[in-house]
Amino acid sequence: MSTSPQIALITGASRGIGAAIARRLARDGFAVAINYASNADQADALVAELTQAGVSAIAVQADVSRADQVQAMFTTIENKLGKIDVLVNNAGMLKTMPLAQTSDELYAQNFAINTQGVFNTLREAATRLNDGGRIINLSSTTLALNLPGYAIYNGTKAAVEAFTRVFAKELRGRHITVNAVAPGPVATDLFLNGKTEEQIQTFARMPPLERLGQPDDIAGVVAMLAGKDGAWVNGQVLRANGGVA
Numbered sequence: 001m002s003t004s005p006q007i008a009l010i011t012g013a014s015r016g017i018g019a020a021i022a023r024r025l026a027r028d029g030f031a032v033a034i035n036y037a038s039n040a041d042q043a044d045a046l047v048a049e050l051t052q053a054g055v056s057a058i059a060v061q062a063d064v065s066r067a068d069q070v071q072a073m074f075t076t077i078e079n080k081l082g083k084i085d086v087l088v089n090n091a092g093m094l095k096t097m098p099l100a101q102t103s104d105e106l107y108a109q110n111f112a113i114n115t116q117g118v119f120n121t122l123r124e125a126a127t128r129l130n131d132g133g134r135i136i137n138l139s140s141t142t143l144a145l146n147l148p149g150y151a152i153y154n155g156t157k158a159a160v161e162a163f164t165r166v167f168a169k170e171l172r173g174r175h176i177t178v179n180a181v182a183p184g185p186v187a188t189d190l191f192l193n194g195k196t197e198e199q200i201q202t203f204a205r206m207p208p209l210e211r212l213g214q215p216d217d218i219a220g221v222v223a224m225l226a227g228k229d230g231a232w233v234n235g236q237v238l239r240a241n242g243g244v245a
């Protein structure tokens, strides 16, 4: 007898870590909603790949920084797949710059996507996630490294970690866990763009495991928290970074 699959929404899943999480959760038996901001082609290609493999998958465009678009995204997923069980807040941006040179616009954009984007989906999830569900927010190990240029980005992720710990308690009675995964450097557009080969190699040598993380390294940790082995982990921040901090 077949049972209907649980449903996972992964924000920012058109590429990078989010796409790896979508592939992994699909392999673990979830139906997946692949959110993206503007890369419809990549999101559609991932849906086609997963559909070919027999998975229920849809692409949903929404700018997570916009509460109205996040509400509409939840409605679309509920109509097409059903109520969401697992929310992965992965969408994010990084633009490093000394704090003194950061414009008001860049400051606002960072917080709108990385912090308000998470707030918007969490607020929807409070009433719209199935009981027994899981929420996994992407933070960053940069919070522990305190490198110059990361003040604004770290500020956005510090807020995400704060949301994670408090929201886990606010969901008492719903049997929903809320955790964060904080990767170290991972070889995606977000990390690689704008860096010289020398800078990339410097980051790769930092962890005792002496390499950059790959999207699948992070997807495996998210899958653990989304699956039955993660059931007793709640309100935590799990660093996945090869031991860099």
Ligand code: NAP
Binding pocket: 011, 012, 013, 014, 015, 016, 017, 018, 035, 036, 037, 038, 039, 040, 042, 062, 063, 064, 065, 089, 090, 091, 092, 093, 094, 113, 117, 138, 139, 140, 141, 142, 182, 183, 184, 185, 186, 187, 188, 189, 190, 191
């Ligand atoms: P990425 O390769 O740059 O991909 C970013 C994803 O987020 C894309 O799917 C993008 O969609 C989506 N996105 C961006 N703005 C959005 C918005 N306003 N609304 C909806 N989706 C939006 O990034 P990544 O490296 O995979 O990073 C994923 C997460 O991991 C981020 O939260 C990041 O801060 C965190 N992280 C990354 C690293 C690293 O080294 N890579 C380390 C620590 C933490 P489009 O394709 O449509 O633009």
